[in-house]
Amino acid sequence: MEKILIFGGTSEGRELALxxxxxxxxxxxxxxxxxxxxxxxxxKHVKIxxxxxxxxxxxxxxxxxxxxxxxxxTHPYAAVVSKNIKSACKKSKIKYxxxxxxxxxxxDCIDGxxxxxxxxxxxxxxxxxxxxxxxxxxxxKKIYNNIFDFADVIEVPDIESAVEYLKDTQGSILISTGSxxxxxxxxxxxxxxxxxxxxxxxxxxxCTKAGIENSHIIAMQGPFNTELNIAMLNFYKCSYMVSKxxxxxxxxxxxxxACKSTGxxxxxxxxxxxxxxxxxEEALKDIEMMNKAYKKNICKKEKNSDNKRDLTDSxxxxxxxxxxxxxxxxxxxxxxxxxxxxxxxxxxAVRMVDxxxxxxxxxxxxxxxxxxxxxxxxxxxxFIKEKIKYKIKEKIKNKECKSAEERTQNIxxxxxxxxxxxxxxxxxxxxxxILVSGDSGFYSLAQNLSEYVYRMFxxxxxxxxxxxxxxxxxxxxxxxxxxxxxxxxxxxLSWHDMKIISFHGKDEDIVYEVKNNYKIFALTSGxxxxxxxxxxxxxxxxxxxxxxxGERLSYDDEKITCKYACELTEYNFAKLxxxxxxxxxxxxxxxxxxxxxxxxxxxxxxxDRFIRDKVPMTKAEIRAVSLSKLCxxxxxxxxxxxxxxxxxxxxxxxxxYKGKVYAIEKNKEACRLIKENxxxxxxxxxTGDEYSxxxxxxxxxxxxxxxxxxxxxxxxxFSTLTHAFIGGSSGKLSLIVDKxxxxxxxxxxxxxxxxxxxxxxxxxxxxxYEKAGYSTQIVQVAVTKTKKVAGYTMASALxxxxxxxxxx
Numbered sequence: 001m002e003k004i005l006i007f008g009g010t011s012e013g014r015e016l017a018l019x020x021x022x023x024x025x026x027x028x029x030x031x032x033x034x035x036x037x038x039x040x041x042x043x044k045h046v047k048i049x050x051x052x053x054x055x056x057x058x059x060x061x062x063x064x065x066x067x068x069x070x071x072x073x074t075h076p077y078a079a080v081v082s083k084n085i086k087s088a089c090k091k092s093k094i095k096y097x098x099x100x101x102x103x104x105x106x107x108d109c110i111d112g113x114x115x116x117x118x119x120x121x122x123x124x125x126x127x128x129x130x131x132x133x134x135x136x137x138x139x140x141k142k143i144y145n146n147i148f149d150f151a152d153v154i155e156v157p158d159i160e161s162a163v164e165y166l167k168d169t170q171g172s173i174l175i176s177t178g179s180x181x182x183x184x185x186x187x188x189x190x191x192x193x194x195x196x197x198x199x200x201x202x203x204x205x206x207c208t209k210a211g212i213e214n215s216h217i218i219a220m221q222g223p224f225n226t227e228l229n230i231a232m233l234n235f236y237k238c239s240y241m242v243s244k245x246x247x248x249x250x251x252x253x254x255x256x257x258a259c260k261s262t263g264x265x266x267x268x269x270x271x272x273x274x275x276x277x278x279x280x281e282e283a284l285k286d287i288e289m290m291n292k293a294y295k296k297n298i299c300k301k302e303k304n305s306d307n308k309r310d311l312t313d314s315x316x317x318x319x320x321x322x323x324x325x326x327x328x329x330x331x332x333x334x335x336x337x338x339x340x341x342x343x344x345x346x347x348x349a350v351r352m353v354d355x356x357x358x359x360x361x362x363x364x365x366x367x368x369x370x371x372x373x374x375x376x377x378x379x380x381x382x383f384i385k386e387k388i389k390y391k392i393k394e395k396i397k398n399k400e401c402k403s404a405e406e407r408t409q410n411i412x413x414x415x416x417x418x419x420x421x422x423x424x425x426x427x428x429x430x431x432x433x434i435l436v437s438g439d440s441g442f443y444s445l446a447q448n449l450s451e452y453v454y455r456m457f458x459x460x461x462x463x464x465x466x467x468x469x470x471x472x473x474x475x476x477x478x479x480x481x482x483x484x485x486x487x488x489x490x491x492x493l494s495w496h497d498m499k500i501i502s503f504h505g506k507d508e509d510i511v512y513e514v515k516n517n518y519k520i521f522a523l524t525s526g527x528x529x530x531x532x533x534x535x536x537x538x539x540x541x542x543x544x545x546x547x548x549x550g551e552r553l554s555y556d557d558e559k560i561t562c563k564y565a566c567e568l569t570e571y572n573f574a575k576l577x578x579x580x581x582x583x584x585x586x587x588x589x590x591x592x593x594x595x596x597x598x599x600x601x602x603x604x605x606x607x608d609r610f611i612r613d614k615v616p617m618t619k620a621e622i623r624a625v626s627l628s629k630l631c632x633x634x635x636x637x638x639x640x641x642x643x644x645x646x647x648x649x650x651x652x653x654x655x656x657y658k659g660k661v662y663a664i665e666k667n668k669e670a671c672r673l674i675k676e677n678x679x680x681x682x683x684x685x686x687t688g689d690e691y692s693x694x695x696x697x698x699x700x701x702x703x704x705x706x707x708x709x710x711x712x713x714x715x716x717x718f719s720t721l722t723h724a725f726i727g728g729s730s731g732k733l734s735l736i737v738d739k740x741x742x743x744x745x746x747x748x749x750x751x752x753x754x755x756x757x758x759x760x761x762x763x764x765x766x767x768x769y770e771k772a773g774y775s776t777q778i779v780q781v782a783v784t785k786t787k788k789v790a791g792y793t794m795a796s797a798l799x800x801x802x803x804x805x806x807x808x
Contacts, residue, residue, distance in 0.1 A: 002290050003066050004028065007085050008073035011223070011250070012099050012280045014040060016071055019284055021046045023291040026462065028065060033202060039221070047462055058088035067092070071283055073099040076271050077244055097286070098277035101247045151260040155268045159184045162242050162267050171239025174232060176222075176255065177269060178244075179203035182210045194218060194236045208773045223251025229258030238264055245271040314470040315395050316429040317388055317457075321449050323440035323480020324352055326554030329359060331481050339433045339478065345387055348435035349375040356435060377445045381452045384432055388460060391430050392471070439482035443502050443523055446477055483578045484521045487550045490560055491580060495521060498580070503529055511540045512657050515682070518586040522579040530577055534568040548580040549573060603627040603651050610647050611677050615670045617645040618727055618752065621783045622801050626750050627651055629779075629805045630723050634658040637720045641707035641736060642666075642728020646674030646700075650681050652725070653699045661700045662718065664707045666730065671704045678702075708732040711739035718743055726751045733758065734765050737806070741769070751804040759802040769806060777805040 004027035006016050013029060020027040021043050030049045031037050037048045053061065062070070072085045082098065089096035156162045159181050166173060172192050175185065179197040183206070190211045197203035199219035207217045218232065229251075233241065241264050243255050259266040278286070322339050325331035340346065340356045341363055348356070350373050357371070372383045436444035457473040488495035499517040501510075503524045510533050513520055524530055530549060537545060543566030551559045551574040561568070565581075604624030610617060618626070627648070632638060632655040640649040643663040652661045665671050683699050703710060707729060711718060724740050724747055726733065733751070740747050753759045759778075766776035782800040786793050 002293075003068045004071065004287070004290070005030065005062065005065065005067040005069070006071045006073055007081070008071075008075070008099075009033075009039070010073055010075055010101075012101060012283075013071075013073035015280060016073055016099070016283060016287065017043065017046050019287050020291075023287070025287065025291045025294055028067070030061075033200065047459075053084075055084040055087050058084055059091055062088055062092045062094065067094060069095040069097065071097050071099055073280075073283075076101050076246065077269075079272050097283065099280055099283045100277035101250070101280070151256055151266060152263070153256075153259075153266045153268060155270055157270055159242075159269060162269060163187050165267065166240060166242075169240065172236050174236060174238040174241045174264075176241065176243045179206040182206050182212070186210050190216070194232075194238065196220065196222075196232070205773070213771055214773065224254060225251075226254040226257045226261070229254050230261050233258055233262045233264050238262075240265050240267060242267045242269070244269045247271075314472060315392060317391075317432070317471065317473045318429045319384065319432045319434065319453055319473075319475045320478055321434045321436060321440050321444075321446040321476075322478040323442075323444070323446075323482075324355065324435050324437060325439075325481040326483065326486050327351065327355055327437065328554035329355075329362075331486070331554050332359075333478065333480060335478050336480060339431070340435075342431045343369055343433040344430050345370045345372070345384065345432040346435065347372045347374065347380045347383065347432070349373070349437070352435035352437060356433075375445065377449055377452055380434060380445075381449075381456055384434075384453075385456050385460070387432070388430065436480075437483075439480045439485075440477045441479065442482040442484065450475065450477070483523065483550075483553060486553055487548070487560070487578050487580060488521075490550070490553075491548050491562075493519070493580065495519075503533075509657055510536055511542065514542055514545060514581055514583050515586075518583055520579070520581040520583075522581065524577050524579060530573045530579065531569055531571050533579075534565045534571075537565040538569055542583070544585075546582040546584060548582075550578040550580075552576050553578065603655070605647070605651060607647075609680075610645055610650075611673055611680060612645050613669070613673055615645050615667065615673050617647050619783065619798060621798075622752065622781060622803070623648060623651060625779065625781055626725065626752060626803050627655070629750050629777075629803065630725065630748055632656050632723055636722045638662070638723040638725070639664065639707075639718065639721055639740075641724065641726045642730075643674055643702075644670055644727060646670075646677045646702075648725050648727060649674065649700055650677055650683070652723075653683055654681075656723075657699070659722075662703060662721075663700055664703045664705060664710055666704070666706050668704055671702050674700075674702050706730050706732075708736050708739065711736060711743070715739070715743060721747060723747065724749045733761055737765055737769075746808045748807045749805070751806070753802040753804065754799055762802065762804040766804065766806060774806055774808055779803045779805075 004020060004025070006013055006020075006027060006029040008029075009031040013031075017027065017029040017040060019025075024045050027046045028049055029040070029046055030051075030053065031040070032050075032052050034050055037050050040046075040048055049061070061067075070085060070089050072082055074081045074085070086096055086098075154165065156165060159177060163185055166188055172194060173188070175182070175193060175195040179195065179202070182195055182197070185193055185195075190213065193212055194216050195207050195212060196218040197207060199221060204217060204219055208214070224232075232238075241255060241259055243252065243266065244250070245268050246252050256266065258264070320339050322336040323333075324336060325333070329337075337359060340359050343356075346353055346356050346369060353371050353373050360367075360369070370387060372380065374380050374383070434445075434449065436446055438444065440446040453475045457475070461471050461473065484495050484498065484500065488498075498519040498521045499513055501513055501520065501522050503522060510522075514537060522533075524533070534547065537543060543564060545565050547563060547565050547568060549561045549563075549568065549571075551561075553560075553576070559574075561571075604620045607617065607620050630638075630652075632652060634656060635658040636652075636656040637659050638652045638656055639662040640646075640652060641664050643649050643665040646663055646665075649661050649663040663674055665674065678700055707726070712735075721740070721744055726736060726749065729736050737749060737751075740749060751762055753762055762778065766774075766778070770776055780800055780802050783798045784795050785798065787796050788794070
């Protein structure tokens with residue numbers, strides 16, 4: 001059977017794909033983006049492959065899918081793509097068919113016998129006087145020698161030439177050449193341009209990057225009939241229309257009639273010359289012939305098997321992700337041991353695979369198996385896929401599979417408790433087991449394994465559905481004893497109320513977690529990691545928290561140590577290490593002098609909790625609204641420009657406890673107060689001498705300088721910024737905003753303004769960025785507080801504040 005691959009999100013490509021779908025003929029279609037797949041919809045028999053591909057990608061795809069014929073239905077102007085497809089087919093030595101679009105058929109379009117897009121009773125805003133002449137020509141069946149005799153048309157070789165021509169003209173321009181080359185029109189006044197592009201994010205973004213206003217972008221799916229083209233040309237008062245010579249399938253004739261009707265000059269980008277290829281009609285007929293052959297082959301198979309599928313044509317692929325517990329044989333479930341004994345393929349980290357080999361040796365199975373050592377999901381799934389393909393090829397070659405009933409009986413009769421030879425057990429499934437440490441659902445690769453395996457199954461079932469093999473698949477996840485449940489039991493502690501963190505391949509704020517939780521369970525990489533964590537706790541006044549350290553849990557040399565953190569700073573531990581930390585002072589904080597993070601409600605810490613002196617400070621209510629607008633995440637990287645007393649910086653750091661805050665303040669006295677407030681709120685580790693950092697990754701970094709100066713001259717230093725608060729700009733607000741968005745176009749920015757002049761400047765800045773597609777919002781907050789005066793409760797109003805939000 002031919003394996004079909006179609007390239008192109010064009011109307012021809014969609015027509016070929018739907019032909020295969022309706023005929024229930026398995027095929028693949030490649031489209032550039034999710035818009036193309038969205039237009040195709042959900043197809044059962046045709047698999048959609050998204051993403052742009054170069055020649056190497058195409059070659060790899062053709063070989064991987066075993067393609068035997070390729071239909072190149074890409075756009076006539078996509079010459080580079082067609083060249084890459086043709087090259088990949090030539091190297092693969094497979095059939096290549098270029099589906100040629102007819103682009104020189106204008107005379108056929110204006111023949112009176114072939115025009116039927118527009119009715120004779122057109123009325124309304126359409127220019128009837130001009131349009132009537134076309135009808136007279138239809139009725140007389142006049143055929144023009146060329147398009148230039150029919151309408152006001154100019155033909156140019158490329159878009160650059162069209163732009164050069166339009167430079168010396170006036171009037172609006174309807175651009176229907178797509179979004180990929182819209183940047184070439186930037187030499188023209190953007191106010192003249194009205195691009196008609198696909199309603200996709202990529203198309204609209206390309207237009208906005210070219211400086212075209214949102215109100216000028218026409219995002220619609222074509223092709224368009226004559227009336228709609230006329231309506232657009234009239235509505236936007238267009239004097240010119242630029243179009244590729246895309247043929248009738250691309251709506252070219254309707255553009256010609258619309259331009260003729262409205263008196264619009266049509267500028268045509270000449271189509272690249274194409275030699276050879278087949279028409280869409282020929283391609284469809286070709287697929288129809290393949291479908292008949294495919295159906296005939298299916299009928300023949302059904303007849304030969306008396307309408308029953310032979311069991312020897314089936315392969316059962318079973319993939320299981322099994323939790324091995326702590327690693328010792330005694331802690332493994334019977335189900336996991338059974339999977340290991342029955343496995344044809346065993347995958348996992350080196351410790352898991354070694355343990356599995358010992359278990360198979362213990363039971364003396366005598367069965368060969370393949371093993372693959374890796375802890376990376378993608379590597380494991382790639383290996384499994386290759387092994388399954390090899391098994392299928394072997395199956396097709398040998399056709400020697402015993403009945404499923406026999407295997408089932410053997411498995412039922414097998415007693416895992418008996419030390420028997422495995423030679424007599426007939427395994428008809430191809431069993432694959434992926435071993436994970438502890439429990440399969442607790443910090444293991446099983447977290448994202450399901451998605452990978454099911455995707456692999458879908459691809460393989462689709463690939464072999466029409467072949468000689470009936471591929472059946474199953475995937476299961478088996479639990480094991482987790483390290484947290486095992487160690488908690490050993491330490492006689494409950495673990496339902498433990499905070500769980502992991503230091504495997506990532507950083508956690510151990511100080512923050514210990515201060516804010518009574519019980520913590522931590523997975524570490526052992527060795528020096530544990531002693532380093534103990535030193536960190538000790539340096540931050542947490543040396544007296546009780547720590548249980550579990551090494552090589554469940555093995556013969558298992559060891560659990562219980563000491564204070566300060567007593568474990570110089571220990572060397574094994575690599576397989578788990579921790580339980582008990583902060584016995586967590587619920588007894590009334591005697592503490594620090595401003596505990598756990599008793600602070602974000603956002604809007606009371607003003608009197610900050611050391612202020614005479615430095616201006618953003619008030620609690622304004623802080624609450626401003627920071628809620630910022631939407632800070634735990635790992636956000638923030639900047640507070642004009643930090644004042646540091647009240648905003650403090651609250652930013654509390655919210656972004658896994659991230660970082662830059663507090664920029666030009667007043668040296670204010671920087672001193674920020675440092676004091678950091679100490680008061682137990683963030684003392686975040687600052688070094690003279691308002692600079694001595695830590696590798698501090699929570700707050702104080703910078704005694706102006707915001708714009710730092711952003712301009714030390715741009716790389718702030719390359720990871722995600723959120724910005726501007727409380728003071730030293731008259732450089734617009735420049736600061738520009739620099740911030742230059743660093744990260746998706747940065748979320750909140751600005752506070754008290755004066756009307758600053759509020760007016762915010763409006764001007766926001767208008768500028770709205771044109772580039774950004775979202776803006778301005779909130780005016782007026783706060784009134786009560787105070788006691790001579791026994792009376794009086795209302796005291798604070799200055800109203802304007803809060804501006806800018807985000808992409």
